[in-house]
Amino acid sequence: MAIQKLYAGAKLRELRGRLTLTQRAFADKLGVSLPYLNQMENNHRPVSATVVLALAQEFGLDVTELNAGEGERLVSDMREALADPVFVKTIPPLADLRLAASNAPALARAFLDLHRAYRQSHERLASLDEALGRDDTALRASPWEEVRDFFHYCDNYVDAVDRAAEHFIHSATTGKDALMIGINALERRGISIDFSNIAPLRHFDATHRKLAISARAAAPTQRFQLLYQVALQTQNDLLEATLDLARFQTPEARDIAKIGMANYFAGAALMPYRAFLQAAQDTRHDLERLADLFGASIEQVAHRLSTLQRPGAKGVPFFFVRVDQAGTITKRHSATRLQFARFGGACPLWNVHRAFETPGQFLRQLAETPDGVRYLCLSRDVSKPGGAYLAPIRRYAIGLGCEVTHASKLVYSDGLDLKGRFEPIGISCRICERPNCHQRSVPPLERRLKVDPDRRGLLPYDIVD
Structure with missing residues (x-):
């Protein structure tokens, strides 16, 4: 398997700014030339192993921070925003989005804020919201x-x-x-x-x-x-x-x-950090045992597992999500490369939606996203009784998962063929490029369509490269 190159220009610039060092002084401490540092800070070169070692030795940097998931989040969020029909004629390629997320994360976030303001204003106009135009609240x-x-x-x-x-x-x-x-x-x-x-x-x-x-x-x-x-x-x-x-x-x-x-x-x-991290490792992340050890609920344990990102003492990177019966995401977080849609629900092929059918049981799923990354996914219902006969019951399902490279650290991987078949899942139909998904609701953003009135397959159109 090819080793993925590490581009972390924004992180290097941020660290240098915190240390109030010039590029020359920073380059000297890292043992590289000034032009080489400049190229790394602008993502024209990957960060070398020598520089990673120097960052750890000279500045005590937790090198896992260099590969933090913010760039993936920004790319995913920008792709979702660009799925808006307003951008249909001006869709930048994925490579450009990755460059923007790496080299100009503040600009990428500003774009997302602007699109969110546009989207909210558009929705308010469609519903004849009387507040539109009276003040600037519609743009926030x-x-x-x-x-x-x-x-x-x-x-x-x-x-x-x-x-x-x-x-x-x-x-x-x-x-x-x-x-x-x-x-x-x-x-x-x-x-x-x-x-x-x-x-x-x-x-x-x-x-x-x-x-x-x-x-x-x-x-x-x-x-x-x-x-x-x-x-x-x-x-x-x-x-x-x-x-x-x-x-x-x-x-x-x-x-x-x-x-x-x-x-x-x-x-x-x-669930105190160090004690919980140790218990999670000892139990191989058995949610029920952890809930019993710490007097917590299954949902609380799952959520806590997704927060174990302390520099120098990180746990397995998990994603965590909670959905209601309509499929709407009510809680979401990912320390993995998997990112959730900012608006709407989760992919219908994901096993979290089936948890409502099997109350009190964990469902396991080996899943693969369109970018080729494979995950071990868990889901379970977490319905909450109202405490009285006529009191309403709140019904949710939670999903927890990690990349399959960490699966052996979870008791839930036992008995699974981690080299076998993985079910295809996506993030949002507009940014999912799978051509033959039987659950697709809208066409993908970056593909052309071919419509043949004399032929009907899974979809009323064909997706072409």
Whole structure:
């Protein structure tokens, strides 16, 4: 198998900027000539093994950061945006998109922001939204999308918050149970906790310093909700400082992001990084055993596995997704080369959609994306009872997976033929080039069509090269 060359010009420029070094000084420390460094920073040459070694020795750089997935995310997101019919006559080749993502990531993100603003304005016009034209809110990302993209592009790993949660748990002197550690932390701040038969999962009365958590909720949910409140009470300065760096466009986005940060702290406290990483390796990523060890739910464990991206101590790179019964993606993250559509649902050929048919069971799938990358995919339903006879049940399915090169580290690979047949899956029909997919809904972006009224195959048209 050919070795993939490493182009990381943007990362080199970013590191040099952080170190406030000139190109000449940086080149001297790396042991290369100035022209050679200039070519690497502009992605005209790949990063050599000698330079990678120098980066690790001279600057203590975790070299896995050089191959971070942001470029793949940007390429995938730009391809999806360019599937918009407005670009039908101006579609750049894939090679140009990769150059833009590598050499000008800020410009690529600006393009995505612009397309998102256009898309939202177009949708508002189509629905006769009265707010269109009254102010500039129509040109902004929705607060929810802005926060979603923030976590998407920071690899769903927030180092300061993650380490603070780990320190909070390990510095406790009240035992190792996260629930009791959280209760004691709140009680020290004069907050009383009541597990009662309330309708909402959690309610905090700031005036009377009382926290009520639903006794009807599952134990992992109770732990998580209590640790969420711990984050707001004990880590507020850290959360606010982290939000300051994010520079959200609206107060609403900042408020949503603060909830996300507190949720992140809760998950990281429930499953502290180093202990969880070690347990994941020891159990070969058995989700049920990990859930039992840490008092967490299957969904919480799967989500936490996708965040194990700490520099110098990274876990298996996973993708994680949650979909509802309509196929809409409600949570998404990928530390792999697989990227999810920003709008709409997941590929219908993916086994996550079949999880609703087999409640309580893990489904396994060996899948291959159009770029030739192969994955081991898991899916399972995570339906959540309402706690009463007439209460509505929330039904979701989660998907978790990794590239097949890591599959042996997962207990779920046992008994599978990892060199056998892999099912074809895609990302979005508009950017999937498979010509004979029986589930295709719209033609692919970068292919011409041939329509023959006298012949009908799987599709009412043929896709030609």
